[in-house]
Amino acid sequence: MRLVVLLFALVLPSMSRATPDIVILGEVHDNAQAHLGQAEALKDLQPSAVVFEMLTKAQAARADADRSQISSAWEESGWRDFPIYAPIFEALGKARIIGAAVPRATLRAVYTNGAEAHFGPEATRYGLHEALPEPEKKNRMKLQFEAHCEAMPFEMMAGMVTAQRFRDAAFARAALSALETYGPPVAVIAGNGHARIDWGVPAMIARAAPGVTTHAIGFVEGDTDVPFDETRIVPPVDRDDPCQSLRTE
Structure with missing residues (x-):
């Protein structure tokens, strides 16, 4: 009996915690594991709409009206690596696609x-x-x-x-x-710099609409001092130094 009561006490807080109105899902843009994490978060959240940093309003509207147009809208946006973003779109369910680029x-x-x-x-x-x-x-x-x-x-x-x-x-x-327009919850897909709670999107929402609740999750590649409501560490990508071509001997 004590074990049952203990388990109930542990589970109850998470079950009773209200879902935030807006959840901001940060990312390292070229990290496929970060996007898989975002996709899993969307499956759990089941948002009414997902706002994308990468798509303009027109591109998103086209993709939203015809899901077969998602990849072409992405290509038109100029963002690369659609295959590593594809799991996010596969996890949308009935969520509307919103562009904010x-x-x-x-x-x-x-x-x-x-x-x-x-x-x-x-x-x-x-x-x-x-x-x-x-x-x-x-x-x-x-x-x-x-x-x-x-x-x-x-x-x-x-x-x-x-x-x-x-x-x-x-x-x-x-x-x-x-x-x-669509009701809660809404998700936002954007870089970690936009997801930070001190001056990023969450802070802008708090300023513009103090009654709206938010939760920001940063998908990062290691320890970070960037403030999020929640931090999830993903394996780092083996990438070339992006600054190497700008250095002089």
Whole structure:
């Protein structure tokens, strides 16, 4: 009897825990195991809609209307390695496919002119009208500098941070729109940098819609100090150094 009671006590909290309105599934883009993990998460969640960082609104609409068009929409998007993303699409079930990719022309304009001017009337709702606190700005510029192989002037990273904020807000807006249209839960497929809870998509959602609950899972290749609600470690990919071609002797 004591064993039964103990097991019940252990299981009850997870059974009673409410499903979040929006679940953000981070990834390492070229890691197939990360995508398998995302696919399993989708099977468990059974979302009403899935928002993709990789697809534009038009590409996603075409894929959603005719699932046989998914691979061609992916190819049109310019993202590579569709076979390692295929398990995600196979796990969608009846979930609607939503695109949130920001066109490159828009990102170039954001880099030059700022995020607020190009986001539309909801810019204030997502905080895009506000300058970042200086310590956060410098930290984010440092991360962008490292992500770009330290091959560009550090000062240029301010525009990169602005573009990143714009994309986080765009993904959050797409997720909230899907939530309103299709109901909970909604999933978001995006890179780990967008899934972080301190300033990524979860933070944008919290700013724009404080009553909406989120849960961010980072699929990472090892120990990380990037904050997620949940971290799942996947085997690392054996890849070439992406910065090697930019180094000089």
